[in-house]
Amino acid sequence: MINFLKTNSGYFAMLLAVIGFGAGPPFVTLALKEFYIVDLLAVRFFIAFLLMVIFCLVMRVDISIKQVGLKPFLMGLLNPFLVTLSFHVGLLLTSPVNGVAIISTLPLMQPFVARIFLKEKIEIKVIIGAFITVIGTYLLLTSQSKSGVGNYLGDLIIFLGILCASTNEVIGRRFMQTNVNQLSVNTFQYFTGFVLSFLILFIIWPNSSFDYTYHLEFTPSVMAALTLSFITFAAYLFYNYALRRVPIGRISLMYPLTGPIGATSAWIVIDAEITLKIFISLAIILIGTIIPYINKSTKSS
Numbered sequence: 001m002i003n004f005l006k007t008n009s010g011y012f013a014m015l016l017a018v019i020g021f022g023a024g025p026p027f028v029t030l031a032l033k034e035f036y037i038v039d040l041l042a043v044r045f046f047i048a049f050l051l052m053v054i055f056c057l058v059m060r061v062d063i064s065i066k067q068v069g070l071k072p073f074l075m076g077l078l079n080p081f082l083v084t085l086s087f088h089v090g091l092l093l094t095s096p097v098n099g100v101a102i103i104s105t106l107p108l109m110q111p112f113v114a115r116i117f118l119k120e121k122i123e124i125k126v127i128i129g130a131f132i133t134v135i136g137t138y139l140l141l142t143s144q145s146k147s148g149v150g151n152y153l154g155d156l157i158i159f160l161g162i163l164c165a166s167t168n169e170v171i172g173r174r175f176m177q178t179n180v181n182q183l184s185v186n187t188f189q190y191f192t193g194f195v196l197s198f199l200i201l202f203i204i205w206p207n208s209s210f211d212y213t214y215h216l217e218f219t220p221s222v223m224a225a226l227t228l229s230f231i232t233f234a235a236y237l238f239y240n241y242a243l244r245r246v247p248i249g250r251i252s253l254m255y256p257l258t259g260p261i262g263a264t265s266a267w268i269v270i271d272a273e274i275t276l277k278i279f280i281s282l283a284i285i286l287i288g289t290i291i292p293y294i295n296k297s298t299k300s301s
Contacts, residue, residue, distance in 0.1 A: 010245030013238040014254050020235025021103055022261030025096035026269035027224040027231070028087060034221035037088045040228070042201045044084065045193035047229035052187045052237075061183045068184045071175055075185070076192025078168035080232060084193065086161025093154025094144075097272055100262025101140050101285060102158045107255045108133050108289045109166040117170055129291035136284030143277050172243065182240045189236065224269075253294075256286040 031040050056063050091099055108130055114120040144150030175185075242251060259282040266272035 010242045011254075014242035014246055014251055015257075017235045017239035017242060018254050018257050019261055020231045020238070022100050022258035023265040023269075024228060024231050024235070025087065025091055025099040025103075025262055026266040026272070027228050028091045028099075029096045029266075030270055031221050031224040031228060032088065032092055034219060035225060037085070037092070038197060038201050040088060040225055041081075041084060041193070041197035043225050044229045044232050045080070045190055045197050047226070048233040049187070049190035049194040051230070051233045052183070052190050056183050056187055059183060061181055061187075063184045063187050065188075068180055068188060071171070072185045072188035073192050075168050075172050075175075076189035077196070078164045078171070080189060080236060081193040081196050082164040083161045083168075084232070086157050086164070090154040090156075090158035090161065093151040094158070095149040095151075095272065096266045096270070097263050097274070097278060098141055098144055098150050098155050099158050100258050100266070101137060101282060102155065102162055103262065104256045104259040104282070104285050105133055105137060105289060106162050106166055106169075107253075108292065109163060110169060111292065113163070113166045113170050117167070123292065126292040129288045131288070132291065133285050133288030136281050136286075136288055139284065140278060140281035143275075143281070147273075149273070172240075182244060183237075186237055186240055190233070253290055256289045259285055 028040070035043070053063070087099060108126070111120065111122050111126045115122050141150055141152070141155055145152060172185075260279070263272075263274050263278060263282060267274045
């Protein structure tokens, strides 16, 4: 049993990361009932960064800039900062179910982003998968909009955030497979998000009325914000761990699970209505995103 867990540790780490990515949006929706967008960003990244520094000190990890270089700062700008910011803004307008459905399409975006940055060829099965995914996404977003819980502008903002996440993955997938320490990379990603959010909070947007005393009360929104901080800390930690140990094709096959996980989380956390049409749409998205990676994952294993 121990050998099995050790051999498949990368897959378990990715599953935990996917659970974190899928469970996050409903907690964002709940937290934003009391927090301003930038306030929530600052709280999430500060706590996640603090937890990461403590973890590194316990593990005696060298977290000097000399050890990791400057690439983690670019990665931190893209993800988690811009990705999280887009989700906070988007989820003020649209449904968390829409958010997790758009997250599920991330593996399909990677070939197109890789084409732009790495000049990689786009295979015909990617086009087929994209077509199927677009159908599933269209069915979901239109049904949510008609029922009054979706919003196309919010969906677009989240989609732009997923483009940042996809770009970050193309940049980071080779970097994380080098000898660089994963914990150091995570630390500087959180540090970048922490610094940028606090610069916005105290310099660019000084009129943000963050009530420190009020937010010490453990209201549902405050508990959601604290939960998000731990999700932010753990999800990216598990994700970068998986990047070092699991072939990229296998990782891409697990991403679409964020759809059903997120829909279930939305139902549990904020009592979102989950219909049969939503799960059918998520199933179509899942099929579309898996198609481009089936043979690739087999070759990579």
